[in-house]
Amino acid sequence: MALVVAEHLGKQYGAKVAVTDLSFTVRPGTVTGFLGPNGSGKSTTMRLMLGLDRGEGRTTFDGRPFTELRQPLREVGALLEANPFHPTRRARSHLRMLAAANRIPASRVDEVLEIVGLTSVARGRPRKFSLGMGQRLGLAAALLGDPHTLILDEPSNGLDPQGITWLRGLLRSLASEGRAVFVSSHLLQEMAVLADHLVVVGRGRMIANGAVADFTRGSARNHVLVTTPDMSQLGPVLASLGGHAQQSSDGTWAVRGLTSAQVGDAARDAAARVHQLVDVEATLEEAFLDATGADEEFRGHLR
């Protein structure tokens, strides 16, 4: 079991800051999701962690930087981009090549091909593979050394819904075996059911770092939904307690800054009738959009 510690990671491309002062921890036995809008520095961060990009900061895997690992695949498995293989080298040969550099037996190549479901095309050439098959081959490479840590950049890219479900089960299973899994994705619903912890970045800066529940709980989109015909009485009481009520188009009120219990007590004190009182917790997507709204690198516009 390995603890991954990233400290003060930073990277600049000329005058453009890609990543700045990112520090976080990936714990064994957990899936840590890495979220951020396009261009927020996720891939750069992963490359910095693995010593592939030159930048600031340091990442250790059980106390050692990646570049000091004697047989890297046996300790850290990485999938950094789609289709990182020669198009005419057979899938099995590709994995055997990687295995040979880490003294991994050929039998393990067949095992990982079986795990990712590519046994039937083991002798196939990747140029004929779909994007999803390429991702599976990349995952097979990451799993080759039975590593204690996995660093996966958008591993679900190109996978069909069945593949995404399979991947989710695989990553959860690997984490349950005590491995540290660090995975970036832009599929927020997927991350909501997969990740235990989140590292959220925007424009290369840390936005949030902690448990998924804490991240959603801290969202400004959390509110108490109130249906009342007596807001004229209830409103001032809520305001005196620090709450802020905003009316929706359907006539209901969204109260922020107070818990449902506080709103209920306030209603009693104000002798206001309450027809509905519901805690509405932000989804991960809402919390993410809330947290990263100003940090989107590339923004489209509706015509």
Place this chain on the structure above:
Amino acid sequence: MRDALVYEWYRVTSIRSTYWLVGLTWLFTLAVSAVVAWQLPESGPLAGGREPLSLLVTFGASTGIPPLFTAYMVGIVGVFAMGHEYRHGMVRATLTSVRGRHRVLLAKLAVVALVAVLTTLGCAVISVVVGLSFGVDLPIDGFLWGLVLALVIYTVLFSWAGVAFAAIVRNQTAAVAMLVLIPTLVEQIVRAVVLAIKAASGDPQGQGGITVILRYLPFDAGGQMYTRTSINQLFQFLGYRPFGPVGGGIVFAVFVALLLALAAWLFSRRDA
């Protein structure tokens, strides 16, 4: 280092281009040797001895006119050794599988050198056997061993230049173009310009002067290792005196060493 070497050996032997390039080189050697041996006269200076031996083993490159075919083919293997890393996005997979960038580069140089040695020796064996089978009187002696050694050294250095070009420009197509065009075009243009300047000077037949530059054209200098009867001798009246095999070899080796030093420096500093 062993792991890096094993990785690179798997890499080079698990893609078809390696077999195509080496196979075509040997096939070309077979065909050209057969044509040359068939066309050699039955009497006169080319009927046997060192001249036809040089012609056969170097495909005529010993005359200083055509480039050394084997070196170019193996040079492409050298370009691919590094070029595939960038063209197919393999570099990150490589560097997350093999520890140490310098080990990766050294392993590539070692394996490419091995391919160069095996290919060149294969070519030499093919050409000599074909020559003998056509009844050409070829001396199997120290002259042959010296020539083969020169070819091996030149081809290894040439293929390493291919690795270096690909590492420096990180573009396979550009690296192939550089490897082919610098010796066959750029150096020839420089030579033509320098000789023209010398011919137009007040002392066209004087020693030294601007023609000294020509001694240091790296690929041309390296070619002196296997050149036996060179067309360069025609230009000696303009004061152009190329290095001998050892001097030329040293110039070429220094050039390749500088290229590799730059490549290693860039490879270790750049983002993968």
